[in-house]
Amino acid sequence: MQEYRVMTDKESGKIVDVPVEEFEREPVPERATKGLRSYIGMFAGEHVAGTELLIGPLFVVHGVSAFDLLLGLLAGNLLAVLTWTFVTAPIAVKHRLTLYFQLEKIGGASLVKVYNLANGILWCCVAAAMIYVSATAVAWPLGFKMPGLNDMLPSGPGLTVTVILTGLLFAFIAARGYAAVAHFANIAAPWMVVMFIIFGIASLPELGINSLSDFWRIANDSIWPGHVQPGRIKFTFWHVMFFSWFGNMAWHWGMGDLSIFRFARKSSYGFASAAGMFFGHYMAWICAGLLYAVQLHRNSADVAITPGPLAFGVAGWAGIILVLVAGWTTANPIIYRAGLAFQSLHPKWTRVNVTMAAGVVASVVGVFPGLCSKFLDVAALYGLSLCPMGAVIFADHYFMRKLGLVDFYAERAGLRNWWPPLAAWLMALAACVIMNKVFDVQIFFLGLPGWITAGLLYLVMSKMAQRSSVGGEVRI
Amino acid sequence: MKKTLMGVSFLVLALMMVSALLCAGNRISADMNRLFLMIGTVAWFVVTPFWMKREG
DSSP, X not given: OOOEXXXXXXXXXXXXXXXXXXXXXXXXXXXXXXXXXXXXHHHHHHTOOTTHHHHHHHHHHBTOBHHHHHHHHHHHHHHHHHHIIIIIHHHHHHHOOOHHHHHHHHHOHHHHHHXXXXXXXXXXXXXXXXXXXXXXXXXXXXXXXXXXXXXXXOSOHHHHHHHHHXXXXXXXXXXXXXXXXXXXXXXXHHHHHHHHHHHHHHHTGGGTOOSHHHHHHHIIIIISBOOBOTTOOOXXXXXXXXXXXXXXXXXXXXXXXXXXXXXXXXXXXXXXXXXXXXXIIIHHHHHHHHHHHHHHHHOTTOOOOOHHHHHHHHHHHHHHHHXXXXXXXXXXXXXXXXXXXXXXXXXXXXXXXXXXXHHHHHHHHHTOTHHHHTHHHHHHHHHHHHHHHHHHHHHHHHTTTTTTOOSSHHHHHTOSOOHHHHHHHHHHHHHHHHHHHTSOOOGGGOHHHHHHXXXXXXXXXXXXXXXXXXXXXXXX | OHHHHHXXXXXXXXXXXXXXXXXXXXXXXXXXXXXHHHHXXXXXXXXXXXXXXXXX
C-alpha cells in the first residue's frame, strides 16, 4: 500500500496527498535503515492503546486467577517478543520488502487484493472498538446510559449518537490530517504510558493494598478472584499465555511487521518489541484490571466494562482525557490504513472518500457494545484470519528451494494470480473452523495450528502446482 | 532551550507519578491526586509540543 502525507500546496493553497518515500516496490536501501532507538520508541508507543482498557477487565470477567494472569502474561509476551525477533525480523531484514510486495511476488497482485480486502474489514472492526472506547469518555460525563456487560445492542440513543459522531470525527481527521494526529500521538505516548502506571498505583489504596505483602493476598481475593461471569468461559494460564502471544499474531506470525522491520539494521532489533509487550501490554493490562477491580469494589453488581467511567473513578478528568486520546490516536492510523487497503482494490477511488467510508463502517460497527465485550475473541479472530499468509511467506522463504521448488513463483513466472497461497489460506481457515466447531478447540488456541496448516498446505500444493504448471518462463 | 523544555516535560510526568504514590501511601486524598493529574496532563500537552518536533 502506498502511504501518503497530507500537505498544503504552496501555489494553490489546496490540501494534496504527497506520496511518502516508503520503498513500496523495492528493497529498503542501507541509507534509509533505522536504529534501535526508533524501534523501542515505536513499540512502546503503539502498544498502549484504548483497547488495553477493554482487555485488562475482560481477563477479570473470564475468571482468571492472579497467578495465571501474571505468569501467563509473562510467558505470552516473552513468546511474542521471541517470535518478532526470530521469525519476523530475519525475513524482513533479508529481503527488506513490505508484506504486500512480498505477497505479490509469491501469489500475484490478485492475492494482495484479497488480503487487503480482509485486512480492511478486520481493521474496521478493531477501529470500531477504539471508537467505542473513546466515545464512552464523551458519553459518560454527558449522563448517557452505558451498556451492561453482556449487552449486544446499543444501550440508548445518547451513546449511539456519540459513537457515530466520534467515529465520523476520527474518520474526517484520518482522511484530512493524518500526519498531524500522528504527531499528536507521538506527543501523547509517554504520557499515556505514565497514566496507565498511575491507574495501577492510584487503585491500590482503594483496594486496601498498603504494602507489598498486602498485594498478593488482595490480588487473589479481590482483584483476580477467579469468578467467571455468566456466559463466559473460564480463563487459565494457557488462555492468558496464548492470548498475549497471539494478540498481535497478524503482526509477528502473520508477518505484518515485515513492513516495519525492513528498515532495521539488524534482525536482533526484534527484541525492541519487548518495550511494547512489557511497558505496554503486560503493565497496561494489569493496571486496567486494577481499575475494574476498583469499580467492583465500589459496587459488586456493576460489572459493565465502560472505559470512560472506569478511568474517571481513579484518575478523574485526566483519566477521561486518557481514554479519549488512547482511543483516538490508535483509531486514527487504523482507519487511515483501512482506507488505503480498500483503495488498493480500486485505485480510482479517492483516498479521502474511501477513508471516510471506512470510518462510517467502523462507526456503525462501534455502535454495538457486543463487539467490545467480546473483544478478546475479536482480537484472536483478527490474528487468526491473517496469520496464514505469514506461514506462506515463512514457508516460501525457508523451504521452497530446499524442496527443489521455486520461491517468489508468481513474480518469476510473470503471473498475476498464482493459486497455492490463496488456497492454503482459505483451506487453513476452513481447518480452523472445523477444529473449533467439531473438536471444540477454542479460538485462542487455533492460531498456531492454523499457521502450521497453512504453511504445510502451501508447500504441498506448490509441489503439485509447480510440477504440473505449463505457464510462462520461470526466472530463477 | 529544547533540553530545558524536555526536562520540564519529564519533570511533570515524574511529579504525576509522585502524586499517585502519595495517594497510594494515603499522604494526599484521592481528590487532590486527581487534581494534580489534571494539572500535570495540561502541563505535558502545553510544554511537550515545543520540543517534540514533527518527524520528516
